[in-house]
Amino acid sequence: MIAWPEHEMERALDFLIERRMNDLDIRGAAVAVVVDGKLVFERGYGVGDIGGEVPVTEHTLFEAASLGKPIVAFGALLLARERKLALDAPVTESFDSPWLKDAHDRATVTPRHLLTHRSGLSNNLRFGSRSTGFEPGSQFSYSGVGYMYLAEVMAGIEETGFDRLMRERVFAPLGMHSSGYTVPEALVDRVARPHVPLWMPIVALVGPALCFLAILGFLTLLIVRFGFERLRVRPVELLPAVVLSPLLAGCLVFLGFGFWVLIFSLGYLLVWLVALSAVAFSLQYLRVVLDQGRSDRVISRGRMRRHGLDPAMLGIAFVASLLFMFWQVPGPMRNGDDLNPASSLRSSAHDLGLFMAGFINGAVIGPEWRARMVSERVEIGTRGRSRVGWGLGFGTRETATSFTAWQWGSNVGSKSLMVIDPSRRAGVVVLTNAESGDRLVQEVAGHVLGIDGSWRLP
DSSP states (O other): OTTSOHHHHHHHHHHHHHHHHHHHTOOEEEEEEEETTEEEEEEEEEBSSTTOOOBOOTTOBEEEETTHHHHHHHHHHHHHHTTSSOTTSOHHHHSOOTTSOOHHHHHHOOHHHHHTTOSOOOSOTTTOOSSOSSOTTSSOOOOHHHHHHHHHHHHHHHTSOHHHHHIIIIIHHHTOTTOBSSOOGGGGGGBOOOEEETHHHHHHHHHHHHHHHHHHHHHHHHIIIIISOOSSOOGGGGHHHHHHHHHHHHHHHHHHHOHHHHHHHHHHHHHHHHHHHHHHHHHHHHHHHHHHHHHTSOOOHHHHHTOOOOHHHHHHHHHHHGGGTTOEEEOOOOOTTOOOTTTOEEEOHHHHHHHHHHHHHTTTTOHHHHHHHHHSOEEEEEETTEEEEEOSSSEEEEOSSOEEEEEEEEETTEEEEEEEETTTTEEEEEEESSTTHHHHHHHHHHHHHTOOSOOOOO
16 A cells, blocks of 8 residues: 555545444544655544543554563663663673573673563563573573663663653654553543443453462362362362452462552453353243243242242343453553653654654664664564574564565454565554454555565464
8 A cells, every 4th residue: 555645545544443443343443554764554443432522633543562672672772872771791791780580691681682582581560580581692581671671770870760761752843742651640530531342351360260279179089189188179168269369360460460450350250151141030020921921820929039040141131241252441541750661651643653764764773773673683484485583682583575574462352463574665654542453454554565474483
C-alpha cells in the first residue's frame, strides 16, 4: 500500500481494519503509516472502552508495552554517541551499580548484550532474577529484565529519573509530547482500556485452583494411606485441600500479575458462578413446574421444596455459559506511576508515527547510529522463509526481497506491532486494546508493506 496514492491507501485501510475489528471483536485500534520518512496516514477506529462512547483517535493513548524497548535502545545509543555509555565494555564501567547480584555478571554484561537480548537475564518482569541464566553473550534469550537494567544504568549516568530522561532526550525532540513510561493519574482514564475474552480471568483462577486441588488431594490420599493406614479418604479430610486450593490460586495470580488483576479475575469468576447458579435454579424451577403440571395440574408449594437441585441442570448451565466465554470484557488499567521500561510505555499512533519518521531520518542520534541499530545484529534463526535476528534494540526480519526492523507489544488485553522498512523509508505501527488484536496488527503490517508472513520470533 505504501506505493499507492494516499487516498486509495486510506480507503483500503478503513475497509480492512473496520472489517477485521468486527471479525475479531476488537473494541479499539489506531494506525500510523510513514512513507518516504513522513507521517502520511494516522487514524483511530472504534472506542477505547467497551462501555464508553469516546472514539479512538490517532492521539488516543494505548498500552504500547514492549514497543518501548526500541525507544529505550534509541536513548541508550544517544548516550553511546555522546561517549557516556560504552557498548562493548562491562556496564559497570559506564555506571557502577549493585543492580546485578553476581560479581562475574557485573564484570561481564555489556550494553550490547542487553540491547541484543544476550545478557542471560530473564523475561519475568515482576520477579525476574538479577542473576544471569547463562554466560552473557553466548546465546539469545528475549529479556525484558535486561532492558530494566539498561534503563537503571541510563538514569544513573544522567543522574535523573528514567521517565524524565526519556521525555527530555527522546520524546520532546521527536515531538512525542503525549508519550511516557508513566502518565499522570488524571490521564489514566484516557488510556484505551485493555479487553480480554471472559474465559481468561476465569481460567486464571480456576486452572491453578484445580491443579492445587489435585496436588493437595493426592497428598491427603498418601497421608491417609501410609500415615493412618486406611484405604478410604473421608470427605472431611479433603476439606483442607478444598479450602487451600483457591487461596493458593489467588496468591499465584497476585504474585504473577498484581493486585488489580487478582481483583478483576475474582470479580469475573464470582459473576460467572452467580450466573451459573441462577440459570441452574431457573431450569430446575421450570422442570418442577412442568412435572407438577403433567401429574395433577396443581402446583404444591410443599412438594416444590422437596425437589433438590438436579446436577444435570448445573451441567446444562455450564455448557450454555461456554457460548459466552469469548465475549470481550474490560481488564484492569495500569497505574499511572507504574514504571517499567520493558512494558509500561503509554503512547499514541501519532507519537509512534513520529518516532518511526525520526528513526528513518536519523533524527536525534544521527544516520550512522540509527543504521547501527539494525546492522549490528545477531542471528536468531529462521521462521518460514525469513531469517530473524536482533539488532541494537530492534528485531530484524530478512527475506529474499525485503529487510525490516520490528518490535511487538504484548500486555494482557493490549497488542501492538511496529515495523520499519529502512530501505524504502517506510513504516507502520498498529495499536489495539484487545487480546485478539495480535492477528489484526500482523495483517495490517503485511498489507501496508506488501510483505507476506509475520513478525515473530522463531
